Amino acid sequence: MIDDRTPQAAPQYVVLVEEVVPTGDDQHWQLVKSIPMEGDRAAADTRARELAMEHVPRGVYLPAGATAGRSVCRFPDGSWLIEVGGSRTYNYSPRLARISTAELVHVQEYVPPPVDDRPAAAAPRRRLFGRD
Secondary structure: OOOOOOOOOOOEEEEEEEEEEEEOOEEEEEEEEEEEEOOOHHHHHHHHHHHHHHOOOOOOOOOOOOOOEEEEEEOOOOOEEEEEEOOOOOOOOOEEEEEEEEEEOOOOOOOOOOOOOOOOOOOOOOOHHHOO
């Protein structure tokens, strides 16, 4: 059988960093970094592990020279969940972050709409009190 598909380029990987962001009385996950990687999946996984061990989410207060408290969990799919805490004297609430390796499968650049060279039709004018 003939395979007439277009040859695939080597896969590209990105390391994604998401954090739980408080919004008023609620919180949600937000993508805060997308790091394009050179090399194979193993290189991306290595970078994800490094980030899991060193990333400090926004909102964690660390005085100069301090080291954040950290719990790191690795899931079977290779993603990481970290809980990071800072100084107990200032806003101590541990923050969560998720770090994952993903294969970049599609990129599409923004294309603005075509420019229409015709002048826009003027809206009909109405007189005060709706009389024409």
